[in-house]
Amino acid sequence: MVTGGLFTLGLVAVVGYRWPRWSLVLNLLLSLGILAYGGYGLWHGASTVGPGALELSPLRAWFLMVLGLVASLSSWYRWGYHDDQASLRFWLPPFLISMMTVILANNLWVFMTGWESMTITSFFLVTTHHERPDVLKSGYIYLVMSQVSAMVILAGMLVMDTHLHSVDFSVWAQRGAALPRSTKSLTFGLLGLGFGMKSGVIPFHVWLPRAHPAAPAPVSSLMSGAMIKLGIFGMLQFLLFDLGSTARWWPLLVLAVGAVSSLLGVLYALMEHDLKRLLAYHSIENIGIILLGVGVMGVGIDWHHPAWVAVGLVASLFHTLNHAIFKSQLFLAAGAVEQHTGILDVDHLGGLLRTIPGIALGFIAGSLAISGLPPFNGFVSEWLTFRGLLGLTHSAGLLGLYGVGLMMVLGLTGALAGLCFVKASGVVFLGEPRRAGPRQPLPASLTGSVLGLAAISLILGVIPQPLLQLLNGIDPAYRLNAAGMLLPARVPLIAGLLIIGIALFAGLSRVWEVRTVPRWSCGREADASMQFTSASFTKAIRTTFAVIYRPHRQVQRLGSGAPDFPTRLLYRGGTVPVWEQYLYRPVYGLLWRASRLSTHIQRGPVRLYLAYLLGTVGLMLALLH
């Protein structure tokens, strides 16, 4: 009944797209409804799922809550957003509804219908500005990759269907664990591949940094905060909950993919100058961190280690929620920067803290959270992920060494993320503006929604226990004590003392009692052009990781006195998009050549095609008998 009401609300919102205010109110109501339904599901955690087409379970309720939270705040944000077009108002409610369907779906066909409509609606949302160059191309790349992922997922699900003789997910949950090893491996491979593509793990990430920046800010926040998480949802629900233990190298592979995605995601983010592309690469990084939690859970299942299962599950679920919060916060803040200045290239920005202090505060808070620093929520879930990996170091030999290696990768990732966000928030909000230009005042709803998300992330970073308690009922098999795992961290104590300590020293050093003087700058005049830019800030990283980036630079000296006394210098530099160049382009070329070959049998006459048809039918009959 609740889902029926939400569907109706969504339908009304679609029809009402011509009336902006109404459509916004309806969208907000729909989002709040999803949030409330998710909260209800978590509170009343009924762990067995009924036979209906749409059913609620604690795991689904958690993801529903994530979706509802992001959707509610981005609806509020749209109140003052300059780019709130009719197409956005038309496609957003069905996008929300289809994501809800994916989460609640209880059989194969409902799931695939929801999955496909999610892809199609988000394609139209990504291509909102189809008149701009490259937006349609990004949209098509996104559509093609999503379709491939959907087909792989369908194949995996049909394998399950063939072996269990049911499309009902509640049957899968009961009997999935009893499947033979080989079937499990096949399903794990297919579904893992499909869900991995949708959540943008490396090497299937190429659509992500193209699609997210092309979309308007509220859409980016929904896609990054909620949509890519549904891949994680699928992995958890089907692969870990339904299948149970599999071949031992599958979870180890998940861990490896998570490590590679997190490290390469942040490394690519460091080289980005476009604020939204930078954030999109960080989504890849965070999906990697979530996958590390998922992998720890998988290892725990296969090695029969309930403690690892519990900590991995809680870490990945909590990081899913946290990433949804701070990433949508950052995307919305980036949209506000764009609305304020009209620029997204960080090297042309600067000093925005003075003109939009609220957004700056929200962005810096989000930066602290995404870098996993106390007292924000990212700290709690990254701490839990570390603790999960720490468990692996207890094993003897190679698995233990693997654990230490993964901890190193996660440590490196965290430090690089910190570097990247010092760069992003420092270059954009601090210092002097690098380029003068008109600054549009921002409506209160933009600042309000960004700061609202920041407040949620601070609250979850100081007192995470009440929310973690809700996770206890998520899988009765493991009798989780989610809040207990966090005990050694003493998060409220650490965060509280830290805040008190900072306030204490700020009071002692009387931060308000200062005199403003011209800056010293070692006795020289300093102007805006002397500030570090994002390229100069990450120079050392570029040379250290030259193997990955393959950077190239070209300096031309022009003018009459060249090369010794040039009047102008032309500098061009960049990095090689390795995956596009060495993986996607060859594959694309192969496909292209194959399709050229197939023109030989596609000559055009209808009779020929009829003959093909007849031949295919005959072949199938022959094969089936």
Next chain:
Amino acid sequence: MVWIVQALGVAVLVAVAPFMWGIAQMVKARRQGRRGPAPWQLYWVIRKHWHKETTVPERSSWVFRLAPSVSMAVLLMIVITIPIAGRVPRDWPHNMLTLFFLLALERFWSGLAGLDTVGTFGGLGASRVTTLGTGIEPALFAALGIVWQVSGNGAMAPLAAPLSTAPASLLPWLLASTSVAMVLLAEWGRLPVDNPDTHLELTMMHEATLLEYDGRFLALSEWAMALKFTALATFGWVVLGPHLPSLWANLGLRVIEIAATAGALGWMESRLTKLRYFQLPAYLAVAAGLGMLGFYLASGGLSV
């Protein structure tokens, strides 16, 4: 009892931090044939700064003003979490993972403050400090490999006793200790990674982020810098060093150990030259490799 010892330990560490810094400077000066300042010089310097008027560069924001307080608060937190005498009261947050996150917070904020000053040197310092941090964190995770193996949830627990008794585990312990020492040198900002005594802005790392500070802000920053040395030295000795049976004796032992570390640091610094900035990744990679090797030897061979 444990409460009192821990509280006293925190007070002692915070109080002696500038003195320990002074010991390193004094030994270094003597080794270089200078008389050098007395070991308690830093107290006078901090007092002088504290009573001067505090100025901030124009167009800088609250981020710049808050940075010294963040550094000091973070380091105080770290000192509180370390089991200084080897034992802590029940439910104490003595966790190594938390310690790394706190250090990262300090680095993050000093990077931001460096970028807030508009000048080139602030940005340069911010870039170098945060970049160095990306090497320090993974190296420290590897260096503490054998410690992870002993402590279940990352708690800082004394390790040396079970390890140093068995001769077979002496080698992993030596490797881990070397590795930790190498990484801590980088984190302290001492030679061969960074030189706290440099007067040339171009070669500065941590100092470059402090160039625009004066007055009370500079006083706090300098105390925090000294406290970082004392706190992390204590951390190293607690997890890898020897322990005495009595709590009070342990507390005394810590002070002696830190003073010895400071002396050794000063002695070593007079014999070392600074590494080139772009060679630091290799330095930290060696440290990480030693730690991994130690872990591998301690966990006993190739078996899954």
